[in-house]
Amino acid sequence: MISYITKRILSLIPVLFVVAVIVFALVHLSPGDPASVILGPDASATDIQNLRDELGLNRSVPVQFIAWLGNALTGDLGRSIYSGLPVTDVFFDYLRPTLSLAIFAQIIGIVIAVPMGVFAALYRGKWLDGALMSFALIGISVPSFLMGLLLILFFSVFLDWLPVAGYVPLSSGLLTHLKYLLLPAISLGFIQAALITRITRAAMLEVMNNAYVKTARAKGLPRTAIVIKHTLRNAFIPILEIIGQTFTTLIAGAVVVEFVFNIPGLGQLIVNSVERRDFPVIQGTVLLVAFGYVLINLIIDLIYGVLDPRVRLDK
């Protein structure tokens, strides 16, 4: 197990290095001088020169990269040009609503999708399977931000049941927090549910063909016991896998859904930073989100290692 863990962690180093190079290159490949881009067309030559010194732009590119990487490794991603605050502080301030939203949406997705996938697999080829799978196909075809707009149109404008937009932090009560998060989380959870339903059905069908499921049935075990204890449990690995793989789509969706519902999360941070040409914040946010993706997939890989010993020996 320990060698498996070290191997997995070591394999992350090249990926993280590539991530760092891409993020660094983003700003340095830009046409024109970053300093004059940041300051805008009206800046004086001395101002530009001063900012160049401050950002270290007068050094050679590899030296700059090493300096930047060294700082990034110690958690220093520079300061926001707009607010002057450290990028990491700004990032974690805006992360909370996004994380709340993503987790809530993921829970909604799993709670809807796993039973749907299981029933679709059990009634394979029947009308219920057809209905559930068409629903899932429509689900993956509605982008989450559009789902959000349509939900607002229906629940907030026509029915007037839920608030149109806004965000209330967890500190003002769990219920109000969730009430404001409900529509955004459904919009994001819907597409997630559709994806997980498709995977669950496929995974269940594959496991159901195994000999031990037949044996269990032959022994006369009750159907629910077979489904829950023998089939679903073994079908869980692909389900976990898709949850890890879709983390980026979930965060990407959250970024746009937040913009729909005016939630002060990473989406708003990045859109505002683009308007303000606040490159350190854009750079830092993209880097940290990519880091989060790598971390979550590491955790999921380690969970597999525990759940399924075969994985440990394979790689």
Place this chain on the structure above:
Amino acid sequence: MTDTPDTAQTLQAVKAQLKREQRALTFKRFTANGLAMAGLSLTLTICLLAFLGPLLTSYGPLDINPINRLKPPSSENWMGTDNFGRDIYVRVLHGTRASLMIGFSVALISSFIGVVIGLYAAYFKFLDHVLMRITDGLMAFPAILLAISVIAVFGPTIQNVILTLVFVYTPLIARVVRSNALVVKEQPYIESLRALGAGRVRIIWRHIFPNTISSLIVQASFVFAVAIITEAMLSFLGVGIPAPYPSLGNILYDGKNVITTAWWMTLFPGAMIIGLVLGQNILGDGLRDFLDPHTNKAVSKN
């Protein structure tokens, strides 16, 4: 050759006949595939509508009419008007045109690059390590965040939107091509080709590449769909196709500000996005069943 010219000719004719029959059979099998046909007809209907639909009215996508602002759908303006009095029907169709153009260019260009990367990565082991680490790194970014930051740096123009989406989605194609090519590469007939002295270029392009085409087509149709979604998201966030040119995303953005009064500005462009993406997804599922009957129907690995 022991063949007399006569038998050689009949042999040719029989071969051609067989090929024709094979082609007819494939065509029949495709038309019998309900999913693929449904997806294809939905997509084609939308294409026709996008290119011919604007001819049915006299409005242009940029014609401003301040007296006629935010009017609900009527016989005059079939989908209503927006906050500048522009006709939504014409704008939605022009936006759909832009979406189709972007989806198609992105799918095509990233297929070209992805095929080259995937094939060479599969064939040369040292390249594989380098290229796959790079795609791993690229795939760690949420597409939309990477796209936003690239466009923030290079500026929002249609070309930059397309280039960015190509950058973001090429890894998806490269991975599929590579994993297919890796399997094909180990087949005995590739080994015998090598023993016969066939060159690398010949093996890679004439013998490995054709075996990766079917999964490439399926993946490209999904890239088409996600490119349309991502473009809509970018334009919705104000970093995609720049105003006043219509795109489905920026019509939705304008509509968001007046969502409590002007439902038509959200519903119609929204329905068009769903139609476009649904058509591609159904077509993709159908193509997968058609081209590769072994894979499970319901599994989609975006």
